[in-house]
Amino acid sequence: MTPSRIHRLSLTHFRNYRAASVSTRGDVVVLVGPNGAGKTNCLEAISFLAPGRGLRRATLEDVADNQGEGSWAVSAEVEGALGLSTLGTGIEAPAQGGESVSRRCRIDREPVGSAAAFGDHLRMVWLTPAMDGLFMGAASERRRFFDRLVLAIDSEHSSRVSALERSLRSRNRLLEVRNYDDHWCGAIERETAELAVAVAATRGQTAARLSAMLRERAQGSAFPSAEIALDGWIENALLSEPATAVEDRYREILRLSRARDAAAGRTLDGPHLTDLQVVYAPKNMPARDASTGEQKALLIGLVLAHATLVAEMTGIVPLLLLDEVVAHLDPNRRKALFDELAKLGAQVWMTGADPAAFVDIGANGEIFDVEAGRISRRG
Ligand SMILES: Nc1ncnc2c1ncn2[C@@H]1O[C@H](COP(=O)(O)OP(=O)(O)OP(=O)(O)O)[C@@H](O)[C@H]1O
Numbered sequence: 400m401t402p403s404r405i406h407r408l409s410l411t412h413f414r415n416y417r418a419a420s421v422s423t424r425g426d427v428v429v430l431v432g433p434n435g436a437g438k439t440n441c442l443e444a445i446s447f448l449a450p451g452r453g454l455r456r457a458t459l460e461d462v463a464d465n466q467g468e469g470s471w472a473v474s475a476e477v478e479g480a481l482g483l484s485t486l487g488t489g490i491e492a493p494a495q496g497g498e499s500v501s502r503r504c505r506i507d508r509e510p511v512g513s514a515a516a517f518g519d520h521l522r523m524v525w526l527t528p529a530m531d532g533l534f535m536g537a538a539s540e541r542r543r544f545f546d547r548l549v550l551a552i553d554s555e556h557s558s559r560v561s562a563l564e565r566s567l568r569s570r571n572r573l574l575e576v577r578n579y580d581d582h583w584c585g586a587i588e589r590e591t592a593e594l595a596v597a598v599a600a601t602r603g604q605t606a607a608r609l610s611a612m613l614r615e616r617a618q619g620s621a622f623p624s625a626e627i628a629l630d631g632w633i634e635n636a637l638l639s640e641p642a643t644a645v646e647d648r649y650r651e652i653l654r655l656s657r658a659r660d661a662a663a664g665r666t667l668d669g670p671h672l673t674d675l676q677v678v679y680a681p682k683n684m685p686a687r688d689a690s691t692g693e694q695k696a697l698l699i700g701l702v703l704a705h706a707t708l709v710a711e712m713t714g715i716v717p718l719l720l721l722d723e724v725v726a727h728l729d730p731n732r733r734k735a736l737f738d739e740l741a742k743l744g745a746q747v748w749m750t751g752a753d754p755a756a757f758v759d760i761g762a763n764g765e766i767f768d769v770e771a772g773r774i775s776r777r778g
């Protein structure tokens with residue numbers, strides 16, 4: 400099993416970093432510094448070395464240094480599934496005409512079509528404070544969270560999800576027209592159903608495998624186990640029925656609900672509405688009813704199980720980005736987290752405002768001080 404490791408990371412005009420770089424030696428990288436120093440920004444920069452919109456779901460323009468000209472770049476020397484390579488991504492300064500910018504991705508300085516290609520080298524998984532409200536929040540957040548888990552396994556998943564959203568938008572727009580063309584609508588629905596089944600199938604398989612992994616790990620982990628299930632009929636139907644049958648059924652539903660959907664202004668059935676149900680297994684209660692600390696521990700357990708699954712399925716141990724996770728744990732759980740991470744064999748980037756949280760990090764840990772967009776090794 401190959402771990403994904405960053406040996407050197409360089410940031411140029413990325414949020415509050417003008418030009419910064421970090422060289423790491425080992426598997427445990429700790430960033431400490433005061434609020435607003437740039438710790439989360441650094442993890443966010445790393446998260447752009449994966450497909451998708453990064454860990455804050457920011458736009459490409461938003462992450463550019465607001466003191467700069469609009470361009471930004473992140474590059475990393477990584478040791479991954481294909482040996483040593485240099486991954487780079489970023490945008491050039493947006494043109495004055497206001498046309499939309501696109502993300503450039505390079506591997507060993509050669510342009511590649513999209514960030515999905517980074518998946519051949521490196522996989523990653525993250526946990527941030529923004530995910531704390533996951534179990535209380537909207538279904539859309541849990542769906543996005545789960546799609547992110549799927550994406551770490553299948554690098555093409557986000558492009559299929561985007562294609563499904565585009566297809567649904569085309570249908571909704573067409574239904575707004577009073578005398579739309581039936582054949583045209585049927586053609587869009589055929590595409591929608593095809594994409595819906597593709598998206599739902601990968602989700603359903605991932606949910607089944609992750610459930611099994613969670614059960615397998617339940618005994619040996621210091622973190623509580625979750626029971627997960629997808630609340631979406633297409634995902635569930637695909638587990639026992641042929642894809643063509645499910646696709647036909649969904650296409651028929653779309654056809655029959657044109658008037659209803661036109662009145663609503665949106666499509667009222669489909670995998671774009673799927674929710675992820677999570678149960679706090681030790682107490683057999685919905686995760687949303689668990690305490691704040693229980694929910695946090697549950698999320699950590701979920702992320703560790705997912706990282707193990709990514710390793711098992713892709714052969715690449717994912718990089719872990721843990722933003723402000725350690726400070727919330729009691730000393731026993733903290734120790735358990737460090738032990739479980741070591742067992743996983745992943746490179747982990749952790750942040751915290753308080754250096755005291757990392758005293759038992761062990762000899763493997765490298766501590767860096769972050770201060771006003773500068774990163775320096777603690778000597
Ligand atoms: N596009 C941008 N250009 C320049 N600076 C930015 C940009 N976006 C955010 N910042 C600044 O980056 C700073 C650091 O943010 P970051 O979230 O990384 O801090 P942090 O070290 O994680 O702090 P905390 O401990 O509070 O989580 C903030 O003060 C923010 O104002």
Ligand SMILES: [Mg+2]
Nearest residue numbers: 438439440722
């Ligand atoms: Mg932060």
